[in-house]
Amino acid sequence: MESATKIFKDFQDYLNADHDLREEIRSVVRDLEQTAREIQIILQAIHQPSNASNATSLCDQATAHFSKVREHYSSLATKIPEGQYYRFSDHWKFGTQRLVYLSALIVYLKEERLASREETAETLGVKTKREEGFHIDLDDYLMGILNLTSELSRLAMNAVTAGDYSKPLKISRFIGELDSGFRLLNLKNDHLRKRFDGLKYDVKRCEEVVYDLTIRGLVNTEPQQKGE
């Protein structure tokens, strides 16, 4: 029975170590999510008609916060034992998804294109590939992008309210392109799939805005720009 006692003692040590590590991770993730919220508050201002023109300065403000994000991620990365990313990844999944969305939103507002996985990883201060260390999980990146589409479909409507009639067209085309991209993926019946199922409503919302504008002759570009 000596050996049994040792087995259980070892296991208790393992449990304690696991618990302590998770506590540490939690505290870092809390800070990370706090920073994400701060960035989000800044970027929410883009929906206000008065801010429609100075989106760039809002982006710059938000970008400044990402240095803090990179710090948090690097301290997180030091805590994770090699090859055990997925043992703890549930802790930071949501934070990462939100930050992917925010950084992709900034890229879109500035350059009207999709932020690649590589540059998103760079903005967040993490790697792209699992082999290289602390990375963005592909699922999290895609979830972030899907969150971006809802935000953009909302922006399309608010842009109209603010009197900007060209933005909805661009957004609609962009979301249409993302939609055909996501259609290429063979998704399992998981959370990503569920979120993807919601993408069609974003597409629809944008198309409706474009339709409303077109039918009233508020658009002066050629009609085939209608995205889908």
Added chain:
Amino acid sequence: MDELKKKTKLTTIELRLIRRAVTFRYLNGGINEKNIEMASRRAKSGHCQAHGRKPKKDVISPVKGEKEKKDLDVDESSAVIQAFRIFQKELDSRNDRNERIVKLSRDITIESKRIIFTLQRCAGLEDKEVVLNEALMKFEELYKSKFFPLALELDGQDPYQYLRAFSPGLQEYVEALTFFHYLLDKNLINIERVRSHLTFPRIASHSFEQETPSTVKSINTPHTNMDKEKYSWHPGGSNDESSELKSHVLVPIPPSEYMLGVADFTGELMRMAINCVGARDLKTPSLVLNLMRVINSAFNNFGNIPRELRQKTRVLSQSLQKVERACYTLRVRGSEIPTHMLVDVFTSAGSMSAYNFPAEEFDEHFD
């Protein structure tokens, strides 16, 4: 219907088909002669079946067509599409791997359960070697056909990413292996030795050929072979050095998975204790009881435990109490009841709620 039948000289089946066509709003104006003529022509040429379904198809086909078109018309030059092509490959390969691992895990579960059943037949036998030997052979086969491929799948991956896929099989295997080792040396196998079983040299086919016959043979010669190492599949696997590690692939066992397996193993102990009574082996239950008490108190002492383990702790306490009851009954009534009747006492005790155990909780032990 009959009137129509006479009038149009159509068969009942044909008429039914026409009705269906009308229901599907294929024919306007209900059953009139013009429609009947049209439909009967269709029915006779064998198209009606298809037409009956056609309205449904009409709803589907534009969507489907659009989707197909979309897939084909995807602008491959666009950066977004190119990126998603890469994601597609990555997701597919990950999902495929996950699927393969789930399959292996399921096979491991099934085979482990069989091994456990084999081992249960040990109860009350004087000579356990035949049974143990049979179990060992099953283990060998399991390593060769399931665990080694699983180790290869996990090689170079983050095992925690796929843990959910292979954890059921792994737990069942740990249960079987701890049971096997308990029967061998009446002790709990530690995690290092479980690990050593699941560490394989990278070039496996070669060593499998060599290893298998010698081990089985040595187990056949009595007594001296009760040495532990002979039962472990790969003797050198337990002390891995870093240089050696690269030439090995392994199925990793997180300690929590091992412990969950051990928790399940106590259920087997309980069953064995009860069975032993039936086989007139009155010593084993009290031996089993000792180990179960050690495990139980250890489990109750654990702090910071995951939820899964907490549930198993409850089940374990119940199993323990059941064996304790059995030992009590054995002591009190053992002298008055013949042993072959004693087992009936325990089995019926299990099915009745006389010992204040809700019935469904018993089922957990036995599934």
